Amino acid sequence: MLKSREKNIFKYIAVVGLLIFLHFIKILSPIEDAIINVFRPALSKIYTVGSELNISYSEQTNKKDLIKVIDELKKERNKLIAEKTKLEFVREENEKLRQYLKFFTTENYNYVLANVISQNVFIDAQKQNQYIIIDKGRKDGLADGLAVLDGQGVLVGKIAEVEENISKVFLVTNQDCKLAVLIQNQAAGQERTAGIAQGDLGLTVKLDFIPQTQKIEIGQLAVTSGLEEKxxxxxxIGKIVQVNSGSNEVWQTAVIEPLANLNELVIASVLLP
Incomplete structure (x- = not known):
């Protein structure tokens, strides 16, 4: 049995060896050519399908790689945008701090710097209650009625409510913010105009009951009079942008436009007594 199997293996090896020999001496060339011609269309089709599958696979792989690269680039872009925004915020904050430092080095004021942590500067149809919340309060020495300034030393409002760690500041355009003011740049020899101003329509400050004998001109500055204790x-505060004499023979009114940009308050300073 074993010898028979060995004989068969030997026969197979001999046949394979003979075919290889005949192939190299070209005797089998006509037969090989005939076989190739018979199977060429099928082989060509198989090759074409294989090539198309390979191309399709490569395209799918390249597409996935491209999508991955695009996603990574988007993440990197978003990261850079976030970092740029953060740096821009820090730059603006540093610039405002430099403004405060410059102002207070030229003025002998006691003050507390505070961050604005909340804003309500939109017009309320029922009540023009523009205000900001700052992160300093009673523990920092703050009290109701103290003046609040921007980086240029312009009045933005005064403290209305104080808690231990935060305070509410009514802006000058708030109708509940009343200020004792003077109008500067009066004509020589003329008495300065004084009065009580308050926010009007959440946009400007209005000074009422100015005697008609007082000459008020557009462009004149309105400042605090010092008659308030704190x-x-x-x-x-701002400058006169409108004077209304009307038909009243006794009184006239003036509209004051705040000089501070109340919509972009990030840091504020509170003047201490």
Missing amino acids: IKRGLV
Whole structure:
């Protein structure tokens, strides 16, 4: 049995060896050519299908790789945008701090710097109650009625409510923010105009009951008069943009436009008594 199997293996090897020999001496060439011609269309089709499958696979792989690269680039872009925004915020904050430092190095004021942590500067149809919340309060020495300034030393409002760690500041355009003011740049020899101003329509500040004998001109500055116990004299509020004499023979009114940009408050300073 074993010898028979060995004989068969030997026969197979001999046949294979003979075929290889005949192939190299070209005797089998006509037969090989005939076989190739018979199977060529099928082989060509198989090759074409294989090539197409390979191309399709490569395209799918390249597409997946491209999508992955695009996703990574988007993540990197978003990261850079976030970092740029953060750096821009820090730059603006540093610039505002430099403004405060410059102002207070030229003025002998006691003050507390505070961050604005909440804003309500939109017009309320029922009540123009523009205000901001700052992150300093009673523990920092703050109290109701103290003046609040921007980086240029312009009055933005005064403290209305104080808690232990935060305070509510009514902006000058708030109708509940009343200020004792003076109008500067009066004609020589003429008495300065004084009065009580308050926010009007959440946009400007209005000064009522000005005697008709007082000459008020557009462009003149309105400053604090110093008649309020907790607010110093001479803090700039804004400039006169409108004077209404009307038909009243006794009184006239003036509209004051705040000089501070109330919509972009990030840091504020509170003047201490």
